[in-house]
Amino acid sequence: MNTLIQEISWLNRHRGALLILLGAPILYAFFYPLPYQHAVVDNIPLIVWDDQQSATSRDWIAQFDAHPKLQVIAVYPGEPDQAVWQQQTDAQAFLHIPNLADTRIAHQQQVVMAYGGKADNFLVYSTAMRAIAQTLQALNESYSEQAFLTLEGNGITAAQLADPIKLDITQLFNDNASYMQYLVPAVFLVIVQQVIMIALGMHWGYRFEMQRPLGQPVMVWLAHVSIYLLSGLALIVFFYRMILPWQGVFIEGSGLQMLSVVTPFLLAVIGFGMVLSIGFREQESAIIWLLPLAVPFLLMAGASWPSFAMAPWVQTLAPWIPSTWGINAMIDVAFMHHTPDYTVGWRNAFIWLSLGLLLRVLVVGKAQAAAPSIA
């Protein structure tokens, strides 16, 4: 108990670690979701070159503009012009309506409409191309219906023949296709992992830096596990029960289900942090070493880039990083009504915590032998 109180009082005295542990997550909780608050990509700027300039082409342009994902920002006569395209830096996609398109269609001849977009942002490109293809499909269907109406003389049959196979797409687990729900919960868990490991590393490095007693390693280990487990729980409740619902992302799993994931995840993080920080002899080392690894850890979790498309060595390594299991398990219970494989989470927790304890016992033993007064 004395060790626990001593370790807590260290945190209270050293505001740097406390700032990392509590201040940084609070700041990031409000700051990080800002760019994703719109949640979906829409109103993608589109330029149209209308070489036909008729009532029909204006009607087509209105239909493209009416698509929620597209916004016609300029209409020019004639053929696509590279100089104009380069001047319109906001434009992400273009469309060309060829001359005499409606005359050719009236003569039962196909016309070719060229379209395209900047592929330097994949999300924007794929959304724009899909929206243009959907609008073209709707235009084609209306012409096709007319052809069948002439043939069949019945509007209902004509509509069915014009579109014989109807596709209904249901988006599972993220009904609104929210980019916020897709990315931010995963990022929040990586933030929790990194701040716990940084604070733990600072906590550990301080002893050597200030030449303070290293204490009884098992007791200090227990105190650190208790302190950072509780801090982690508080952070996850804050992120998942307050910030995410406030941003319009609602968690479906119960508190108990969340706890069953969070506990092994946090224990694994603490153990992993103890192992990584074992060589730190200064408080700042923790920030420097762990800062550039946040993005690789997020990527390795497979939330944004699929695991099966990673190099084999990454696929082997990734499951041992606590955030990989933590993110996937949390998504399981929070959004997918699924029970994760707890054995992997507890295996990670057991191995990392044991390794952390073992290394600390060895380091403290060595320090005791070298300078008994410090240890």
Add this chain to the structure above:
Amino acid sequence: MSVFWLGVQREWRRILTQPTYWASLFLLPLLAFVTVNGVISTPSVNNVALDIVDLDRSAASRDLQFRLDASSSISIADQLPDAHRALQRAQDKTTFGYLIIPADYQRQLIAGEQVSINVFVNQQNFMLGNTISSQVLRQVIESSLRDSASALMVGGQMKEQALANVLPIKSARSVLGNSYLNYRTFLLATMLPHLWHVLVMVVTVIALGKEFKDGTIEQWYRASGNHLSLALTSKLLIPAVVLALWIGLIDVAIFAENNAGGYASLPSLLVASWLTQFCYHTAGLLVVALTANYRQALSLAAFYTTPAFAFIGVTFPTFNMNWVSQLWLAFLPIGILVRCQNAILHWQQNLFDVWPQLSIVAVFALCFGVLGMMLLRSKVSRQELWHQH
């Protein structure tokens, strides 16, 4: 030996004697770059697993399955008798969606009735959900068109006439920039410079902030004959050269991945990158000068650089961001570098074309640098700021 080279030698000794310092120059960039490279190891994501629940088991349903499986993007994982099992497999991420072909699919098509196909995609995994939706949509539209055209041909129309009736507007899609739709080059070209810029600022803070912590800041300053610009140049020369080599390597790798050597200007990209690097060195100088505290400067540098990736329009488009995000983006030189890189790499622009944007980076560097030097000069002798733990 001149004061300048003595300063360089002194810094080299500091690098060698501080494991965290040399690690952040040599080991950490290597670790981060190799890992990101290993994660995004393929140009595109193919063979996304999709289950089929075929309730019709007819020639027409098999034809649809065959066409879906033939696409490189999708791989039919299994044929299941009911949707319940398919949902379970989607939940445990064995697959990323399932398609239900209804009973009477073939009969309804022959009878000229409209038939509905349902596809369920795991949209929590955004990329894979979109891949499945797009591919299935494409295949179903094509199948639908074939059936419509067949109906018209049965009614006596010629093939060309029938096609012109069901598909009067054909489309020709073109890709502008990143014309091979290479996801790997798109992500690596933005993620690696992002990681690098975090390290540029962290290394600058280590170089300067540690002097405050060690209480040697005044000694370092005096050793240069009280010439701050000389002291800073000699201090940052080695870290700057190492980090410049890193970004040079990244730029060359990006060019090689894009096969851009024939049409894009590598020197322009290198100049843009090195100017951005200079800007982040001055930003590092400013945060150290502002805080005069090693740890606080590191925290501030982390806050400025780490979340930048979310704001620069790579993960989510800037035109859909709110004004606060757009305002923050305006203060991120890395966002300008990424835009210039796009222009050079994909739009065949050169240094002259991107100079208006780079001049903003130069202005940032000037402001950060001048302010940082003024503040630092006023704080080097304040002993109460030394040895802060």
